[in-house]
Amino acid sequence: GAVVSQHPSRVICKSGTSVKIECRSLDFQATTMFWYRQFPKQSLMLMATSNEGSKATYEQGVEKDKFLINHASLTLSTLTVTSAHPEDSSFYICSARQGFGFEQYFGPGTRLTVT
Amino acid sequence: AQSVTQLDSQVPVFEEAPVELRCNYSSSVSVYLFWYVQYPNQGLQLLLKYLSGSTLVKGINGFEAEFNKSQTSFHLRKPSVHISDTAEYFCAVSAQGGSEKLVFGKGTKLTVNP
Numbered sequence: 613g614a615v616v617s618q619h620p621s622r623v624i625c626k627s628g629t630s631v632k633i634e635c636r637s638l639d640f641q642a643t644t645m646f647w648y649r650q651f652p653k654q655s656l657m658l659m660a661t662s663n664e665g666s667k668a669t670y671e672q673g674v675e676k677d678k679f680l681i682n683h684a685s686l687t688l689s690t691l692t693v694t695s696a697h698p699e700d701s702s703f704y705i706c707s708a709r710q711g712f713g714f715e716q717y718f719g720p721g722t723r724l725t726v727t
Numbered sequence: 728a729q730s731v732t733q734l735d736s737q738v739p740v741f742e743e744a745p746v747e748l749r750c751n752y753s754s755s756v757s758v759y760l761f762w763y764v765q766y767p768n769q770g771l772q773l774l775l776k777y778l779s780g781s782t783l784v785k786g787i788n789g790f791e792a793e794f795n796k797s798q799t800s801f802h803l804r805k806p807s808v809h810i811s812d813t814a815e816y817f818c819a820v821s822a823q824g825g826s827e828k829l830v831f832g833k834g835t836k837l838t839v840n841p
Contacts, residue, residue, distance in 0.1 A: 616770070618770075646828075646829075654833060654834070655817060655831040655832060655833045655834055656771070656817070656829075656831045657831075658828055658829070661828065703768075705770050707770075707771075709827075714759055714776070714778060714821065714827060715773060716829060717773075718763075718770035718771040718772070719770050720768075720769050720770045721768065721770050723768070
């Protein structure tokens with residue numbers, strides 16, 4: 613149980629275009645989802661926290677208008693990278709939390725390459 | 728705010744040898760502690776967690792960790808490693824009673840050689 617999927621696993625896009633990444637909890641309802649960014653050989657940096665039906669809370673330094681997060685249902689959150697640039701190339705990982713438990717279940721990640 | 732320091736960026740060991748991956752944290756409040764493993768191009772998998780109670784925590788795949796409050800450490804150990812344990816390991820903390828956001832260390836790359 614507690615499986616989180618992400619789609620797509622890899623995406624290549626041209627500079628200036630937008631890309632949407634989906635994060636789904638497959639067998640549980642996720643009241644909270646988290647979006648992380650991971651640079652090569654570095655740790656995960658939390659970008660934002662989203663609760664179902666409410667606006668996401670972004671970490672300091674993360675551009676809200678560039679990284680649009682929508683948590684429309686208890687099983688789906690989306691991250692849209694708008695007007696992507698090469699510096700947005702990274703590994704994006706989502707996680708989901710069920711209820712008020714402490715454990716986060718992580719998705720397999722999405723590798724974004726902006727050319 | 729919390730911070731996590733993983734003292735070793737890379738740890739090479741031979742198969743069947745014991746290993747210890749070190750993790751120290753800093754926090755002004757009590758914390759929950761976690762160890763995650765990441766295989767190449769994959770997400771994170773929880774190895775073990777400390778929430779309360781016994782300071783020795785046993786996890787999956789034969790790993791264990793000991794919470795030492797006085798030394799603010801949460802080192803990960805395994806008595807005998809396998810080739811398949813080769814991966815990146817992340818220590819993380821979360822403030823008790825806070826937003827429960829995870830703060831990660833920079834990771835330790837464990838390489839198990841035959």
